[in-house]
Amino acid sequence: xxxxxxxxxxxxxxxxxxxxxxxxxxxxxxxxxxxxxxxxxxxxxxxxxxxxxxxxxxxxxxxxxxxxxxxxxxxxxxxxxxxxxxxxxxxxxxxxxxxxxxxxxxxxxxxxxxxxxxxxxxxxxxx
Numbered sequence: 001x002x003x004x005x006x007x008x009x010x011x012x013x014x015x016x017x018x019x020x021x022x023x024x025x026x027x028x029x030x031x032x033x034x035x036x037x038x039x040x041x042x043x044x045x046x047x048x049x050x051x052x053x054x055x056x057x058x059x060x061x062x063x064x065x066x067x068x069x070x071x072x073x074x075x076x077x078x079x080x081x082x083x084x085x086x087x088x089x090x091x092x093x094x095x096x097x098x099x100x101x102x103x104x105x106x107x108x109x110x111x112x113x114x115x116x117x118x119x120x121x122x123x124x125x126x127x
Contacts, residue, residue, distance in 0.1 A: 018123075033114030034069035037107050038062030041071060041099050048095035050081060071096055 039062040049057035056075050063070040084092030100107070 015123075030114070030118075031064045031066050033111055033118075034064035034067075035062055036114060037110050038064055038069040038071055040106055040110060041069075041096075041103055044099035044103055045071060045095050048093070048098055050093050050095075056081060 045060050046057040059073045059075045063072045081093045
């Protein structure tokens with residue numbers, strides 16, 4: 001049986017292609033979204049940080065790259081306090097991990113808002 005030579009015409013392909021290219025260009029750098037998420041986590045981490053002098057609690061800052069959100073502390077011992085050190089008898093404080101767990105809905109809503117903003121800027125209808 002010979003193959004059918006039907007044609008299918010799709011309109012609007014060039015507009016969709018253009019919008020996808022705009023979205024790709026803007027979403028390649030999600031630094032602002034990552035920074036917004038990291039900034040929302042800093043107060044919770046500071047609140048959960050153990051206090052002797054308060055230096056660790058005040059040392060947290062948001063940091064972001066194009067591909068990830070980061071939380072940084074200027075104190076070199078922040079990792080030891082977060083994860084613990086069994087050999088030295090230091091129990092993990094889990095201030096970062098507990099804050100991330102507690103703020104999951106805020107994290108998701110922040111990313112949704114930022115992605116909607118990027119989508120609408122690229123010409124997509126967002127909900």
